[in-house]
Amino acid sequence: MDLLALADFTLVARHGGFGKAGRAARRPKATLSRRVSELEAALDLRLFERGRRDLKLTEEGRALFERAGALLSELEETAAAIASGGGRVRGRLRISVPLLFGQVAMGRLAAEFVRQHPEVRLEVTTDDRTVDMIEEGYDLVIRVDPAADEALIGRPFLHDRLVVVAAPDLPRRTDETVPVVIRDGDAAEAWTLSTSSGPAAFKVSPIMRLSSMVMVRDAVRAGGGAARLPLSLVGRDIADGRLARWGDVAGSDIALWALYPSRRLLNARVAAFLEFLRQSFPTGVPEELAAYVEP
Template structure:
């Protein structure tokens, strides 16, 4: 049997250790648990050592497994850099990009942007997953992702695309809107929010004035688009990202309330593994995205 490392099996082994179980790793890699288990077993057979000690309830790396795990990230990273470089000739953009973006951002903006990109660069194919979490770019095979800040310290590289804010909106016929003058008046209205809301209340700013309002919506939904639709249907007031709210305000389906107040600005970034991982196709996509999102 040859002694070349199977990188797919190596990625599977590393993911099992990171996730703490074969079941969780199989979900992350989107493969059947039986397939992942066989890949790791084949890797152990290929190397002639046991890499993972298994019991009915836990698993841990053996001494040999720990040695391999410390080198796996570098090996997988170098292999990914090579893969990204393939298919490009003379710096001309071609090949495949696998990316991720938050659901609200992707649903509202990326359809038109990517259609225009494909018209300009027909030799580049795109696969964009909408994830409301930060993916592990190397482990999950992503070339890059769009992220809301702030970002944690990381060896990854980030390019700021624009700043985003949330604004308070309601249906134009919501009863009592004419009585809403100050943030403290919000307590008289039903509110709608995300199923996972930021801790500490709703922070609102008006110039140098900051207030924090209690924020415990009786209706919480899994995406900003669902929150938007509930507000349009008259469920109450919500803080929606401007990219979601502005198109509805323009059509008259929503109105902005307390227009002098908004949430603190948050930067939106494009994140990729390293400066060395930027291919011609990724570079032109980031530039194309930044051009479409350029702030006035």
């Protein structure tokens, strides 16, 4: 099999079209189309369904892309490691992170990581959906309590939980409906909390629905009502007295995981970033992230 043609096929599949792949690699679209056609002829398989405006992988094309993409990446990484002496952390590292973690922590983490490893070209995107690491070309993803996936392995590096907070002057009464600020899409009828004096239930009435937890926190800071928020996001506000902690939301413990494809060798860049996360959050408790977010 022609490995160069196979590499061209994975390039086109990753970018979703000959034109996009050609622009990304600065190669003629016609050349890529010809090379893919030659690969299809050699395999006697149709790898793409070609429409007027779009290009879609066939079932056989998808299977080839998932396996060939990983193998070609390993070959490239092995060659780069040999050329660089095997121990240097260099090259492109693509990471997908949840929106909130990206907003509050990833900018500083990215700067510190690149300062330690100046030959790395780091690319970070924020996305709360479940990305396809192989198809979309990610080396590592950070996700909250991910579902089991045989194709991925990883480790939790941070833990968090939801707490209810409000401005210190907001009355905390269980016999009246509490005005609350919630993230858009969350249900809100009654909240049951674990407090130092036992369980407490509150009837709640949403007066604001906001699209991000950072917006919800800012509204609560301004006295807009009570809210359920990650302890890591409001830990410093609680410690400094800007917000009062009413209690913990029962059963709301979560973990942030760093995941990577199990079919690939753990390259030096991913290994370095995993170690960097371990050093940045050695205990992994919510208060550690809170201190990192607002030093």
